[in-house]
Amino acid sequence: MVSGRIIKLVFFELLEFAAFSVPTLVMMEQFAASYQNIMNRADRTHYWLIVSCSIAYVAAVSLLIWVPIKVILFKKRHLYKKIVGWRPVLMMCVVLTTLPSFSFSIAVTEIQKNATGSVSVSSSDVLLDLPVSLILLSLIIVDIIERLRIYPLRGRQMSNEDKDNHITSLQQIKTVTEQVGRGDENSAPAQTAKPTMMSLPPTNMAALAGPIEPSFDSGIRRTMSHRDVRSELFLRSFLTWSDTIEMMRVAGLPAVYQSGWVYPVYIFSFISLLRMIFTPKNPLLSSLGVLLQDIPFFFLRLSIIVSLGSITPVLGLFKNILVTLSYIYFNHLTKLRPFSAFETSPF
Known part of the structure; x- marks a missing residue:
């Protein structure tokens, strides 16, 4: 019987390969269809030539780059750990x-401009949906799969926030216990004063300053309060x-196409996508995002x-x-002196 790990591996690899190959095939087919409509010929030689070139390109990069790198990452685990x-x-x-x-x-877009002098609304509507919904969706799918590989697909997984809250609660209990023990050992009643905010460690100060989070142990609220890092992973990937996605939506508007702003929009949108190459917990990711x-x-x-205007x-x-x-x-x-004073808020 095939194990669950093999099924998971095959499913993830097929999804990643589909996300890798489908966007290029679809976009080149759209280019071939637009070129055929502009040429206005009954002969579809140019259309099938462009489609054949797209299939050849996807096959070449898959066999020469995608598959060898995938095999190396799967077989040579010591090389993968060096990345x-x-x-x-x-x-x-x-x-x-x-x-x-x-x-x-x-x-x-350039084909449409050279043929008619402007981009038709119907063509821009088609181009609006494809880059945003297909290309970016494919990248997000690959991003989710690469993040999800380290987690099992069955069983309940505790989120990092739950672990942090559990550890913080234990630290608070330990701190309170130590303070009570020291108060019992101290014979002078005047020295058993209540600890102030500044006498507590920074972690406890942050915990006391913030609002108290609720905790549910039974009923429907306990079911609704379940948090799993694997489901939150999907949300974070799309929000990132x-x-x-919004910038690419702007690129699909006819006014942007016809004015030539489409070039900087596509260029800077592609530059922003370069952050996907880095791991989600890379310390450089915050500065790279800015x-x-x-x-x-x-x-x-x-x-x-x-x-x-307000496009x-x-x-x-x-x-x-x-x-x-x-x-x-x-x-x-x-880090500068005028802004380096540590302050706490009582509320």
């Missing part, structure tokens, strides 16, 4: 799938790329709003500003 801070599978998807897909998406996404998106959104939501602009300023302040300015 620190980045993910080769996501790098292959970003470079070999996303980059060609974005290129052919822009090529379809919501800003890029440098590769928030700062470029801020100037891009501001330029589009000034040039074309992109102002909320995204404020998000980029606040994320950038908070990163600079809490990571760099707080």
Whole structure:
């Protein structure tokens, strides 16, 4: 009987290969269909030639790059352990799938412009859905699979937050017990004063300053309070790329296509996707998120709003500003003397 680990491995590999190959095939087919419509010929030689080239490209990169690297990562575990801070599978998807897909998406627009002088609304609606829903969805699927590999698919898994709360509760109980023990041993009643906020360790100060979280031991509330890191992993993966998805939605608007803003939008969106190559817990990921996404998106959104009006939501602009300023302040300015004083809030 086939084991569950083999089924899990085969299922994940098939999903990753589909996410790796399908976007390029679909985008090149759209390019071939647009080119055939512009040529307006009964002969479909050019269409099938482009489709054949797309199939040949996917087959070549799969056999020469994808499959050998997958086999090496599976067979040579000592080599896999030497890969620190980045993910080769996501790098292959970003470079070999996303980059060609974005290129052919822009090529379809150029064909429409050269033929009619402007992009039709119907073609832009098609291009709007494909980059956002197909290309980015494929990358997110691969990202989720790479994160989910280390977890079992059966059985209940405690989330990291639950573990942290459990450890914090034990530390608080231990601290209170030690304080009570020291209070009993102290013979002077005047010295058994209640500990202040500043006399407690920083971890306990943070726990006392924040609101008390509820805990449910029975009933429907206990069932609703179950938290599993594997389900939260899906949510985090989609939320991480919501800003890029919104920017790609802006790229699909006819005003952006016709004004030429589609090039910087696609370029900076692709640059923001380079963060997928790094592991989720890489210490450099926060700074890379600001440098590769928030700062470029801020100037891009501001330029589009000034040039074309409120096409992109102002909320995204404020998000980029606040994320950038908070990163600079809490990571760099707080090290300076005027901002280095430690403060606690009683509420």
